[in-house]
Amino acid sequence: MNQPASAYFLEERHDPNETHTLSVLVANEPGVLARVIGLFSGRGYNIESLTVSETESKKHVSRITIVTTGTPMVIQQIKHQLDRMIPVYQVVDMTLTGRSIERELAMVKVKGSGDQRIEAMRLAEVFRARVVDATNESFVFEITGGTSKINQFVDLMRPIGLVEVSRTGVAAIGRGPEGM
């Protein structure tokens, strides 16, 4: 190996990356989201998507869903690093459990006239997207589903007259009767 003159060992890592969805239960207190995001930026981890909202207001518990990529060793580090933060109750790797449902919601604005409008409506029906706003020259569709379904819908709308998209990011929950 051709190592430049350095007292650090410069290593190239070739492990393949994986994508994992993590559900994180946290105490809903000021700064908790900043802590989580700061961990990812400070340690150089990726965030593909991040969703957060209070889920149990009486207990002040929020649920953060993070989609991240990294080598298996990095993914394990991310989970441990999250878990050791003081306001974090629990971290579950939804990808490892293999029994989770993942959904996101998108609002898709499309502009056009004539045949373009008819084509947009037809595709929306196929994808079970709802019209939530309409003008003489535009629609806003609301669509929910897995990330790939939404990507596909957006791609189809692009040639028709896509204006903009707003997405929530992924929310995930396990199947079956048990909670986290």
Added chain:
Amino acid sequence: MSPSERQDSNQMTGAAMIVRALVDHGVKSIFGYPGGAVLPIYDEIFQQSDIEHVLVRHEQGAGHAAEGYARSTGKPGVVLVTSGPGATNMVTPLTDALMDSIPLVCITGQVPTHLIGNDAFQECDTVGITRPCTKHNWLVRDIKDLPKVLHEAFYVATSGRPGPVVVDVPKDLQFATGTYTPPRKSDVHASYKPQIKGDAGQIRKAVSLLVNAKRPVIYTGGGIINSGREASKTLRALVEAAGFPITSTLMGLGAYPASGKNWLGMLGMHGTYEANMAMHDCDVMLCIGARFDDRITGRTDAFSPGSKKIHIDIDPSSINKNIRVDVPIIGDAGSVMADLLQAFKAEGKTPKIDPWWFEIGRWRARNSLAYKKNDDVILPQFAIQRLFEATRGCDTYITTEVGQHQMWAAQFFGFEEPHRLMTSGGLGTMGYGLPAALGVQVAHRDSLVIDIAGDASVQMTMQEMSTAVQHDLPVKIFILNNQYMGMVRQWQQLLHGNRLSHSYSEALPDFVKLADAFGCVGLQATKPSDLDGAIREMISVRKPVLFDCRVAALENCFPMIPSGKAHNEMLLPAEANDDAATAAFAGGKALV
């Protein structure tokens, strides 16, 4: 006292609550610097006598002093500083304490609540700035929360893997009146539950590896020191029972005595040949409270290739971070070692490892710390050896700055007990040692506290000599003065074609006169024959001393693991003339 009276006595201002909470947590000394946003707290401190306040000259000094106090006692170090620059000056010690797992409780003043976010005078986003350099931090916005947060802060700092915490208290809360509640269990986040006891199944797996080992090695770190004195005793019993060789990181020195027969010396980049070779060739590695740092492992893909690795650590995120291990055990080092020792003894089988000891003996015979004696110039290694000999039998605590002198101190000063070496291992903070020595001396008034320093490092926090004089802290600052940033110069020589870019300190102060100016004692040694007498004088003086030990300017710190090399490819001093060293490091010119 009737319940209603007791109720009344718990009514107090936020400032009084802070002092009361410190007393309730057994705090005897704090380190700080006053300013606008903490004046109400300083007013309370003025009117009490339970807590001693040590006034530093710069907030960074307060932080490192608290670290020295904490590391030498096992108790949390407490810092009190003002808002804005007071808080930002604490960033270095907080980061230092986070890297080395030192329990610190830092109370910062903040501008009044209604001014937060207004760019007020001496305002900064303290919790935002210190979030990545603390274990946890709090901005208190309601007087009702203050007692609970203070108690939680002490618990978080001292439990699990210890670390620094910050409590940011706006000035209006320091004036506000509320009800103080003493520490209770319920003060702590329900989400924070550090695991202390190790899993029995994992411990059984570890024991079965250990009893069948042919070439075992124990590799220990600062986690044992942090676990408390009992953990060091357990470690010694474990080494005795198993008969295994043992090495340690810089942070773990003293947990096993340097005079112990199973001691291999420190490992890593400037560790001994026998320690690094044993790590490389072992078949079972027992890592306790250490974290496979890059200064320890060398190149990770060639790190101890043939061994099964057992890793005991209280922090799950330390496991499999750099090196994949076979048997992880999450828990407190002391608790897990006690269980491990019991299970090991119950096996009733001690592995026969004589051939392994024979091999280690051959590595030891290489005498990797050897250096050429010199009658004209003081060699830094020789100076540390003489210092060590002169302080045998004294109740000695050592702190260091960062650089060559730090490595020589680790190599040549024999640490027999835990909590005796205070050094900045993870962050490598030049300027740590002098204020840390003050903190140690505050905790151990009658002990001998020596900062083994370099001429460059010591100038970073030199102003704290004034603190030493004010508070009658007779610390000894033993400066190995080679007029260079020695470690920088060494790397430039070995890695950058001997182009000594800005590593020479022109215009060094006259340290003896400087000592005089501070009201300390200044001593100097320039020849090997001066050394012993001057050291004796330094020890006998009951005042702070600046000792200017003029050493060989161009001495390098060996042995050393060269860049991109494994443990078994160390550069030994015998081979380390300049040409050979330069050849071993030949390569490109990339930095770090």
